[in-house]
Amino acid sequence: MNIFQKYQKALSNEERQALSFCTQVADDMGIKIYLVGGIVRDILINREFNDIDILVEDDAVLFGDILTKKFAKNIEILARNDKFKTLKIKFTIGTKNFEADLASTRSEVYEYPSALPILAETGVVLKKDIKRRDFTVNALAMSLNSKDFCQIYDETENGLNDIENGLIRILHPDSFMDDPSRIVRGLKYRAKLNFSLEETTEILQEQCLKSDKYTNDCQDRIKKEVKETLNLLLPYCFNRFVSENIYKLIISQTSKKDIPNGNLVCKIIDGCKNFIDTENIWLIFLCMIFNFAPFELVGNNTEKLALKRKEQAIITDFFLLKSELELLQNAKTNYDIYEILNKYSPEAVVANLCLTKETELADKYYLYINKLKDIKLSVSGEDIEKFGIENGIIYKEILNGTLKEKLNNNLSQAEEKSVFKNLCALAKNKTEDLIN
Ligand code: CTP
Numbered sequence: 001m002n003i004f005q006k007y008q009k010a011l012s013n014e015e016r017q018a019l020s021f022c023t024q025v026a027d028d029m030g031i032k033i034y035l036v037g038g039i040v041r042d043i044l045i046n047r048e049f050n051d052i053d054i055l056v057e058d059d060a061v062l063f064g065d066i067l068t069k070k071f072a073k074n075i076e077i078l079a080r081n082d083k084f085k086t087l088k089i090k091f092t093i094g095t096k097n098f099e100a101d102l103a104s105t106r107s108e109v110y111e112y113p114s115a116l117p118i119l120a121e122t123g124v125v126l127k128k129d130i131k132r133r134d135f136t137v138n139a140l141a142m143s144l145n146s147k148d149f150c151q152i153y154d155e156t157e158n159g160l161n162d163i164e165n166g167l168i169r170i171l172h173p174d175s176f177m178d179d180p181s182r183i184v185r186g187l188k189y190r191a192k193l194n195f196s197l198e199e200t201t202e203i204l205q206e207q208c209l210k211s212d213k214y215t216n217d218c219q220d221r222i223k224k225e226v227k228e229t230l231n232l233l234l235p236y237c238f239n240r241f242v243s244e245n246i247y248k249l250i251i252s253q254t255s256k257k258d259i260p261n262g263n264l265v266c267k268i269i270d271g272c273k274n275f276i277d278t279e280n281i282w283l284i285f286l287c288m289i290f291n292f293a294p295f296e297l298v299g300n301n302t303e304k305l306a307l308k309r310k311e312q313a314i315i316t317d318f319f320l321l322k323s324e325l326e327l328l329q330n331a332k333t334n335y336d337i338y339e340i341l342n343k344y345s346p347e348a349v350v351a352n353l354c355l356t357k358e359t360e361l362a363d364k365y366y367l368y369i370n371k372l373k374d375i376k377l378s379v380s381g382e383d384i385e386k387f388g389i390e391n392g393i394i395y396k397e398i399l400n401g402t403l404k405e406k407l408n409n410n411l412s413q414a415e416e417k418s419v420f421k422n423l424c425a426l427a428k429n430k431t432e433d434l435i436n
Contacts, residue, residue, distance in 0.1 A: 317348030
């Protein structure tokens with residue numbers, strides 16, 4: 001299949017029509033435009049692409065303004081950045097809506113290792129823009145101008161070969177030091193595309209992970225990539241994250257040999273997918289690493305990661321539940337198990353389950369996850385009120401008492417109501433006795 005055929009196969013009729021609008025305007029303006037990055041890579045390897053990224057070898061904002069004026073019925077500007085000269089636009093073609101990013105070619109500089117890149121110049125020639133990118137396979141551009149439509153521009157000279165040979169190769173020796181989050185991106189692409197690291201890239205990755213020159217400035221980017229990569233829930237990602245020391249981007253020290261294997265962890269998480277928020281899978285994997293790291297390091301490092309409150313709560317819950325393991329081991333009844341586990345976030349429960357070596361303990365986690373956590377009371381505080389009992393701590397005692405009986409004795413709804421009524425009557429008698 002030639003490249004034009006691949007392009008036709010990868011894009012829908014509507015997407016191709018939208019891009020033909022871009023072609024017309026760019027040709028009229030006499031400027032070069034390209035598809036760039038992931039979309040080109042994915043078209044070439046016959047893989048579904050994520051986003052439409054259009055690179056304008058000039059001013060993308062000016063291009064976008066002219067484009068939206070000419071095709072006002074089909075194109076709308078969603079966002080614009082006048083400093084970076086980028087635009088997000090929405091196409092409406094027939095009944096279909098889809099977005100695209102327009103970016104001006106630009107050059108960037110890193111003031112020091114892992115700093116946020118600073119914009120140097122916009123509207124630069126394609127080759128200069130390509131230099132700031134991460135991997136050769138992400139650095140290909142495909143012309144959208146009519147005179148060389150679909151021609152591939154392989155400015156690094158390795159992109160096409162590396163796609164052919166399945167290799168992830170950085171563009172220059174400082175790439176990982178400039179932006180260590182690229183190490184995690186490399187792992188993500190290896191897993192998603194089934195590619196491997198090119199030899200020199202592998203050595204440079206090792207060197208970067210050994211050095212402590214990078215600062216915390218790129219923790220946001222690292223967090224984003226680690227989340228995306230580990231959330232893929234692939235044993236390969238977690239096993240390599242550990243074996244290649246990529247975890248060092250998050251925590252400098254842990255006892256690697258004790259960390260459970262990715263196959264096991266993925267299997268357990270997969271079995272608990274309905275119980276957890278799948279956006280938080282990466283935090284379960286991080287708990288596996290934090291569990292074998294010096295405790296004082298965990299606090300410092302999660303702080304650097306700037307976790308959201310809910311994310312931080314998962315890590316904290318993981319350690320709190322771990323400190324209650326003996327209690328869980330000794331738990332005899334369903335209610336005892338429920339009372340311990342129900343206090344913690346589901347992801348913290350699953351993380352502890354992943355580390356459990358005892359079958360009896362694992363059974364308790366599964367009993368909670370698969371059954372107990374879904375058992376809910378059919379009565380509430382409002383029903384207690386109907387008995388004329390004054391609101392207070394007694395409400396909690398009645399509801400907990402009913403739940404305890406329900407969990408421990410598998411009560412039917414009628415049985416539950418009867419237990420509840422008895423508890424309410426007892427409580428009412430007690431308060432009346434106190435008054436008299
Ligand atoms: N990029 C980079 N360094 C990063 C992140 C991104 O050099 N830390 C560059 C890459 O060359 C990438 C482009 O910015 O092609 C856009 O990044 P992103 O949107 O993450 O990737 P896509 O190209 O859209 O590819 P995909 O979504 O398929 O991963």
